[in-house]
Amino acid sequence: MNDEEKLKELFEDKGPSNFDKVIKKAKLFSIIRGVITSILVFTVVGFVGLIFNATTLNELGNEKKIELENYYRIAHPNSYIGSDQMDDGLLTGELDYVTYRFLGNKPIVDGNNKESYTYLPLINGLYGDISGLLYEASGDSEQSKRYSKVGKNVMQFYHPSVKYTKYRDDLSMINKIEEDKVMEMSLSFDKSYSISQVKSMIPQNITLNWYWVDTYTKSKVTELGSHIEKIGNEEEIPVNKREKHISPNIILYEDEVYGIKSIDEAGKNKETPEKDFIDTISSGKTNKGKNQQLYETLFSKLSKDKVKITKDNIKILGVVVTGDKDSLKLLKNKSFIKASSLGAVGDKY
Template identity: 35%
Template sequence: MNDKENTNKEQELNDLFNENNSNKTYDKIVKKAKLISTLRTICITIIVVLILFVVLGFSWLSLMRWNQEKAMKDVELFNQITRPNVEELGPEFIGRDLFNATISYNRYKEIEGTPVNWGDQVFNYSIFGGVRSVEGDRQFQIADRRDGQNRFYDEESKQRMMQFYHPSVEYDYVRNDLINLKDYPSETLMEIGLSFDQSYTPNEVRELLPNNVTLKWYWADTYTDVERLKEGKVTIENSDKTEVIPSLPEISTYIYGFDHIFTNEDESEKNEERFIESIKAGLNNEGGKYYGEYERIYRHLKGEHANISPQDIKVLGVVVTGSASELTELINVKEIRAAELGVTIVPNK
């Protein structure tokens, strides 16, 4: 080893153990380590946040979809036993934010093969659960020129809404639109709500109706408190006067029943069985919006029996459709206590 090489080695050792140089090297190492640690922490934080956002996003989406399906099940199942002769075209999602969403059901009525627009039904559901009606079945009243009594109309379609008269309730006025059918052109297509003089079995109803009219819907006896329908007395506030509130017929929006689907005589009870299955399905949906109503109806229909059978179903009225000339045959059905027109249309020639 020559002198030059020895000198270089000695200088390197001096530089290494020199206090100033050692501090500078240590500072660089520490700064570099801190920088790497900071970058690593930032990267890990970004990855964790992204994963958290993805997890929360999927959780939010899953929860909203679960509540959406639950809300749709609530609405569609309940509509199977309410709103006579009203059909749905399916849900349309018209709005959604972080915690709520809105569903609209486009609806129509079918009168002898002709669809007629009916008011949409709008519901809101939440990520926290629950469903509430936002819009639908809104109505207004106009006095009828013939009898001076108010008629209800659907706000959107401007078509008449039917009313029904319970056989156990006395009313100041009972409407019978059958006597007015002669005033319509014979080809006019219409629906009409019939109220009977007492409850009948579905089989009895099918037998008493003329063959020319189309049976669409049965008004079932689900009443556990008929007294609610009867007239009552109300004391006027800050007065000794008492006002008598007359009994009013049931508007079609607030009654229960089931569709009549064309069947042969051997399968006629399938209509009642479908109604029973709808009630049971509602009972299986514990926590649903209408669970309490399903439970009340089930207990009423079951009575003292272990289960509901088609023979337990009693009918208070029906909805039928046909032409004005066909429906005039109903005038001869003595079991009909009241009749009220709903939708009417004049077919295109």
């Protein structure tokens, strides 16, 4: 082969070379490897993310449950947390729990409640009415009744240092209740008493479920009392033309008071009922959480020496009792009772 033929063969197109084939195979292999790597990375990251989501929400759910259990130890008269279930989704979870209360030694369902939790604060919680009321009451603010979402009367409490124009007296209507019923009732006292005094004041055949503790400062008691509110600019309106509005006394409802449960979650009497109350407040003020400020405020009011709360620091303003019609009749005309408010009513058997 002469030089001309060799040169022609060199530049002649004979299809793809082996080198081109190698390049194409390398590119295809690189793409496949990238896809497999992406799938593996996505799988690993997704798996780690799911573990993180489940672990974090589980911790938050347990913290929410402990937070609620502690709060129920000092609040929600005669109400306890029963069965619960945590439902964790993506980013958020929900604690669904049942509450119950005791009428004598009989537990009755108080309602179903939900609490949401998340590790992303920008994600909102539950929507809608969270007041726990069946509807918003209207009318006379001093006597209007409130009903829970299960139709239970929400009990009222009257502070002994406030003079109310009207006092609820549901003990007077107890004869209208059937013989086969048991019920709970809040009693507001004429003054504060010690725990031992209260125990001796309540008849033996009546179950003493809860003590209303005096957690009020002087300024807070003043807020509960009626006062005149001036309406209008005092500098521009003559004195005889200024409007005045008398703000009525504030009646407290059972979701606005704090106190001591005298029976445990199984309905048995506690030997030292004030212990859980004191321990919960004392530990709660040092634990960061939703109610830390509340615990700090309660501790400051109750611990006279600012070091610890003792039984002697605790003064009782009222109680919640339960029993049947005949036993609760024994409370009629007791001089230490300023007001009585009917709560839940259930069948005795």
